Amino acid sequence: MVKNEIKKPGPTDSDFVFGLLNGSKETLNELYKAYFPMVMQLVITNNGDEDDAKDIFQETVIVLYNKVQQGNFELSSKLKTFIYSVARRLWLKKLTLLARKSGSIRDFEDILPVEQDLEQHEEKDEQFRMMGLALGKLGEPCKTIIEDFYIHNNSMQDICEKFGYTNADNAKNQKYKCLQRLKKLFFQV
Amino acid sequence: MKSETDLINKAEAYFRDELSAEDRERFEQLRENDPAVDQLVVNHFNFMKQLSDYGKRHQLLADLEDIHSEQDIASIRRSVTPNEVIIKKLWAKHRFNLAIAASVALFTLLSTLLYTGTFSPTKSDLVQLSQDFKDKLRMTDREIRSVKSRLNHGPVNPGTYGGTGFALSGNYIATGLHIVKGADSVYIQNSDGESYKGRVVYTDATYDVAILQITDPHFKAFTTLPYFIKKSESGPAEDVFTVGYPRDSQVYGKGYLSASTGYRGDTTQYQVSIDVNPGNSGGPLIDNRGNVIGLIQAKQASMEGAAFATKSSFLLKAIEAIPSDSLTDKLVLSKKNSLSGLSRNEQYNKLKKYVFMVKAYSAKH
Numbered sequence: 225m226v227k228n229e230i231k232k233p234g235p236t237d238s239d240f241v242f243g244l245l246n247g248s249k250e251t252l253n254e255l256y257k258a259y260f261p262m263v264m265q266l267v268i269t270n271n272g273d274e275d276d277a278k279d280i281f282q283e284t285v286i287v288l289y290n291k292v293q294q295g296n297f298e299l300s301s302k303l304k305t306f307i308y309s310v311a312r313r314l315w316l317k318k319l320t321l322l323a324r325k326s327g328s329i330r331d332f333e334d335i336l337p338v339e340q341d342l343e344q345h346e347e348k349d350e351q352f353r354m355m356g357l358a359l360g361k362l363g364e365p366c367k368t369i370i371e372d373f374y375i376h377n378n379s380m381q382d383i384c385e386k387f388g389y390t391n392a393d394n395a396k397n398q399k400y401k402c403l404q405r406l407k408k409l410f411f412q413v
Numbered sequence: 414m415k416s417e418t419d420l421i422n423k424a425e426a427y428f429r430d431e432l433s434a435e436d437r438e439r440f441e442q443l444r445e446n447d448p449a450v451d452q453l454v455v456n457h458f459n460f461m462k463q464l465s466d467y468g469k470r471h472q473l474l475a476d477l478e479d480i481h482s483e484q485d486i487a488s489i490r491r492s493v494t495p496n497e498v499i500i501k502k503l504w505a506k507h508r509f510n511l512a513i514a515a516s517v518a519l520f521t522l523l524s525t526l527l528y529t530g531t532f533s534p535t536k537s538d539l540v541q542l543s544q545d546f547k548d549k550l551r552m553t554d555r556e557i558r559s560v561k562s563r564l565n566h567g568p569v570n571p572g573t574y575g576g577t578g579f580a581l582s583g584n585y586i587a588t589g590l591h592i593v594k595g596a597d598s599v600y601i602q603n604s605d606g607e608s609y610k611g612r613v614v615y616t617d618a619t620y621d622v623a624i625l626q627i628t629d630p631h632f633k634a635f636t637t638l639p640y641f642i643k644k645s646e647s648g649p650a651e652d653v654f655t656v657g658y659p660r661d662s663q664v665y666g667k668g669y670l671s672a673s674t675g676y677r678g679d680t681t682q683y684q685v686s687i688d689v690n691p692g693n694s695g696g697p698l699i700d701n702r703g704n705v706i707g708l709i710q711a712k713q714a715s716m717e718g719a720a721f722a723t724k725s726s727f728l729l730k731a732i733e734a735i736p737s738d739s740l741t742d743k744l745v746l747s748k749k750n751s752l753s754g755l756s757r758n759e760q761y762n763k764l765k766k767y768v769f770m771v772k773a774y775s776a777k778h
Binding site for chain 1: 418421422429460461463464465466467468469470471472473474476477478480481484486489490492493494749
């Protein structure tokens, strides 16, 4: 009993998973505290620096986030092992790209096979990049209208007022035109 | 269904659960009966998901950057690098032996020198030398000053107002709007006393922020900055410091955040308990980790010991609002912070050449 009182346990693996599902920033903060040092150690002992550690950790969190959002994160594997395995794979890939060292890495944790997760991640990464490009090319006011409606989930009424459209139908028409242009840009690039 | 526009609007209302039960059923019926319609709706839902995924990931990245800027990277690094720990232990264990060995060596050296008479005939020579050296220094100083005044004098009429500014990226400088308001010309002077011509790129009256650019071709634009501009807010009791020009040379001042709102509850500002003078305004307010958390504003005469600073998040908003056609060079904010984990003294030394005196001149008095 006494032991329990003294040692305040950090969030459990399922706390992290639920927090990520709800998009909680507090959880991200805890995740940083709990696992960034591990990733930093991995990267630094294998020819990397602090900035590499930051990039690798953030990419790892994105992989984890997507996996959790898709609902296929199994709690049977330990979160720590998963994070380590993904970060390790990402860092190996970067090392090979930079040709600093190939193939081998100094390990200090167990490893899971994560190839499939990373393939999915690369696909999503590409889509993210293309959507960013398409939105960038879209121009104003289209970009803001699209972002307000589809990303921030604002109502047509709010958008109508914000942009000073005289009635909701005009706003809807404008939004439709913007959407068509965005689709064209997105599928073209 | 009249048109695709209509169909998309219906599909979105369906998705957001805004349809009446009757409309809902009719819509589902339509999808079932017409595979082409169904295909269109499914495609649209997919695209909506892609957009919302994009938004979520964008937010996630921003949150991560934010959290990263609050970490004490240097100490995390220390905690995970074993080599440094071993060296520290060795040092702790053997420093006394080392100290004794070193003092014995020094003692032996000095007594040998004394014994052989190396020290005896020196005194008068030394004094002479230092006098000589002082004269030379004074001459050089005079020369430097005359050359400087020939090279870098500003316009003839004196500056109507002076303040501080700090580098944002390349040759861009942030300062307070009230410093450069109504100025015909702006000069920016570095910590070595060299002054450069600048121009006002953007002003934001709501947050009292101005962005300047050094246009002088002699100025060498910065490639990296040692600090990072913090996105999130800091809270009261945080230790802070600033570097500025309350007089002709750079002065360091330290204090703490005393409230998370400014004058009369202004939420765009902090109240800071720090010793500043009018010339400090426009200077950076920096926390212990070396993040820029605010931009110093003039102090309120009615409140003793209280200064105010625009929060860095609003400085960033002002920077974002700069129309891209008024930027001749790209304004890329620093993502790195090389000040964290250093002592205050080291932080100041790394920082000083990025803090400038801003002098505004106007023909009308």
